[in-house]
Amino acid sequence: MASILIQDACVLINLLASGRFEDLANGCGFRFAISAGVAQEALFLRNPDSVGREKINLERIVECGILEILTLESEAEKLRYIEIALDLDDGEAESVAIAECRHFALATDDKKARKVIQRRGMKIELWSTCALLQHWQSKCLVSDADMGRALANISSRAKYRPKFGHPDFEWWAKLLSK
Amino acid sequence: MPDNVLDKIDPKILGERLKSARRAFGLTQEAVADKLGFVRTTVVAIEKGERHVAADELIAFARCYGRNVSELVKQSAFTEALTPQFRAALPNSQLETPLPEDQLFRACHELEARAEDYLELEQICKAPLPQNYQKPYPLEDSLISPEQFAEDVAQEERNRLGLGDAPISDLRAVFEAAVGLRVFFYEMPPFIAGIFGFNDRLGGCIGVNIKQPWYRGNWSLAHECGHFLTTRFYADVDIMQKGRWGKHRAERFADSFAANFLMPRSGVNRRLSEVEMSRKERITIADLVTLADYFGVSVQAMCLRLEVLKRIPTGSWDRLKAGDFKPDKARQVLGLLRSDRRHSKWPSRYLLLAKAALEMGELSESQVAKKLRTDIVSAREIMQELDSLVVYEEGEQFSVIPVDLASPVSAE
Numbered sequence: 329m330a331s332i333l334i335q336d337a338c339v340l341i342n343l344l345a346s347g348r349f350e351d352l353a354n355g356c357g358f359r360f361a362i363s364a365g366v367a368q369e370a371l372f373l374r375n376p377d378s379v380g381r382e383k384i385n386l387e388r389i390v391e392c393g394i395l396e397i398l399t400l401e402s403e404a405e406k407l408r409y410i411e412i413a414l415d416l417d418d419g420e421a422e423s424v425a426i427a428e429c430r431h432f433a434l435a436t437d438d439k440k441a442r443k444v445i446q447r448r449g450m451k452i453e454l455w456s457t458c459a460l461l462q463h464w465q466s467k468c469l470v471s472d473a474d475m476g477r478a479l480a481n482i483s484s485r486a487k488y489r490p491k492f493g494h495p496d497f498e499w500w501a502k503l504l505s506k
Numbered sequence: 507m508p509d510n511v512l513d514k515i516d517p518k519i520l521g522e523r524l525k526s527a528r529r530a531f532g533l534t535q536e537a538v539a540d541k542l543g544f545v546r547t548t549v550v551a552i553e554k555g556e557r558h559v560a561a562d563e564l565i566a567f568a569r570c571y572g573r574n575v576s577e578l579v580k581q582s583a584f585t586e587a588l589t590p591q592f593r594a595a596l597p598n599s600q601l602e603t604p605l606p607e608d609q610l611f612r613a614c615h616e617l618e619a620r621a622e623d624y625l626e627l628e629q630i631c632k633a634p635l636p637q638n639y640q641k642p643y644p645l646e647d648s649l650i651s652p653e654q655f656a657e658d659v660a661q662e663e664r665n666r667l668g669l670g671d672a673p674i675s676d677l678r679a680v681f682e683a684a685v686g687l688r689v690f691f692y693e694m695p696p697f698i699a700g701i702f703g704f705n706d707r708l709g710g711c712i713g714v715n716i717k718q719p720w721y722r723g724n725w726s727l728a729h730e731c732g733h734f735l736t737t738r739f740y741a742d743v744d745i746m747q748k749g750r751w752g753k754h755r756a757e758r759f760a761d762s763f764a765a766n767f768l769m770p771r772s773g774v775n776r777r778l779s780e781v782e783m784s785r786k787e788r789i790t791i792a793d794l795v796t797l798a799d800y801f802g803v804s805v806q807a808m809c810l811r812l813e814v815l816k817r818i819p820t821g822s823w824d825r826l827k828a829g830d831f832k833p834d835k836a837r838q839v840l841g842l843l844r845s846d847r848r849h850s851k852w853p854s855r856y857l858l859l860a861k862a863a864l865e866m867g868e869l870s871e872s873q874v875a876k877k878l879r880t881d882i883v884s885a886r887e888i889m890q891e892l893d894s895l896v897v898y899e900e901g902e903q904f905s906v907i908p909v910d911l912a913s914p915v916s917a918e
Contacts, residue, residue: 338871341882369872372881381883406561411511413576417872418568421576439867487886491893
């Protein structure tokens with residue numbers, strides 16, 4: 329298992345929405361990171377107390393060392409990034425290029441990103457939002473009720489839920505009703 | 507050592523894109539060279555496609571122009587943009603007080619960007635926009651007045667589209683589905699009502715200022731369609747300023763086309779006669795407001811139309827205005843002020859194509875969010891609204907019956 333997990337914008341939003349980001353970062357057995365491109369994207373969550381949205385402020389969790397922001401370094405990384413940017417958006421392309429070149433794990437739920445990684449034959453350890461949450465639950469013995477609350481937060485604040493037919497659809501629905 | 511991706515990208519296409527991005531950002535080659543620490547000849551050679559760009563340089567260019575690298579390296583061929591057409595159409599030379607050109611230009615650039623995104627979605631989904639385009643009507647060759655010509659064209663178009671002389675409940679749907687125009691409503695500076703542009707690749711593209719009231723938006727849409735039907739190879743920026751175009755034939759035509767297409771002579775006359783006959787009284791202000799609402803136009807537009815049709819005395823609108831008449835107040839009293847009556851930003855077909863592309867794994871969530879000019883969570887909400895129309899509960903079982911609006915009705 330890789331020591332660093334780089335998250336794309338979508339997974340980052342989901343994990344932050346769960347309200348348990350710090351616990352996940354401490355309990356999953358990875359150091360959490362994102363690319364500078366993802367950090368620069370406009371990241372918002374739904375505000376639970378109003379109909380508006382709130383801007384995600386990464387400053388605190390970066391300062392505390394819970395999340396690391398990585399930039400492209402070598403020429404090889406930059407070239408790989410440009411190559412992947414033919415298919416993916418900048419933030420995603422950076423995340424994939426860094427994960428591949430530095431042998432980090434990558435967390436993405438995105439069908440397209442996974443398709444591109446597979447088509448290009450890239451050897452990257454892949455995680456998803458659900459896989460990370462399940463890993464955290466079993467590793468840290470998180471109760472179903474706590475997990476249900478985290479999933480409810482993700483559903484309401486990040487508007488994410490596995491779709492009908494997704495392998496984790498039943499798991500999500502079951503815990504959500506706890 | 508893997509092949510260098512930059513050797514695989516056509517330097518001429520990349521150079522054109524970099525040039526276009528620089529111009530859109532309003533920088534000279536010299537200013538870019540200074541900013542990035544290059545010599546000017548390097549910028550010139552890269553833009554001409556005479557020199558391959560290095561990875562660091564490409565990333566620096568993208569950041570300098572506020573563009574994504576992914577936008578600059580995409581594999582579609584570069585084609586001449588609508589933007590230069592808009593530059594020629596900007597009306598500053600004809601105005602007493604020049605308007606801020608950067609704002610005008612940004613609104614025009616946004617129309618082009620949206621139309622490009624729409625085309626890309628169609629290409630991904632292999633669903634080209636059906637176009638039912640007539641040859642342009644020869645306004646310049648016509649010997650009759652633009653107003654008379656507009657009435658004839660409006661009637662011919664209504665007949666061609668099977669609209670008869672009835673009010674059009676959804677004008678945008680008519681122009682999108684029956685004609686094949688790309689119509690976007692978005693925020694523009696308050697002095698712009700609408701924008702029109704055309705090229706062979708994108709087809710007819712119309713942008714309307716979403717800040718206008720619903721019925722004003724209809725007028726702007728019909729006005730821009732008037733340009734499409736006649737002078738389609740010249741872009742148009744419709745400015746909300748009195749006396750802006752003097753007696754320019756194309757503008758007189760477009761305004762008159764809007765009036766005749768939205769309020770056809772026979773339809774308005776018949777409706778008015780029905781009202782008059784039912785009460786045996788002359789037209790009241792309430793009738794006027796109701797009639798405007800019925801045809802989806804402003805009270806001012808309807809009043810002026812009735813003056814032209816000689817159903818009310820000339821100068822009626824001026825008298826109403828002088829008497830401090832407030833159309834919105836009148837609508838409110840008559841129960842016609844509806845807050846739900848607004849144009850949606852995106853064509854529904856655009857949203858369905860974006861959803862289909864996401865489902866197929868041809869676009870990522872970030873890419874969809876960018877196409878919808880919003881953040882990821884808001885894009886998720888929009889996509890979810892399209893597929894989870896039914897939530898089914900049976901006892902304690904929770905299940906969703908997916909109703910995917912992008913899927914074919916006859917799917918197995």
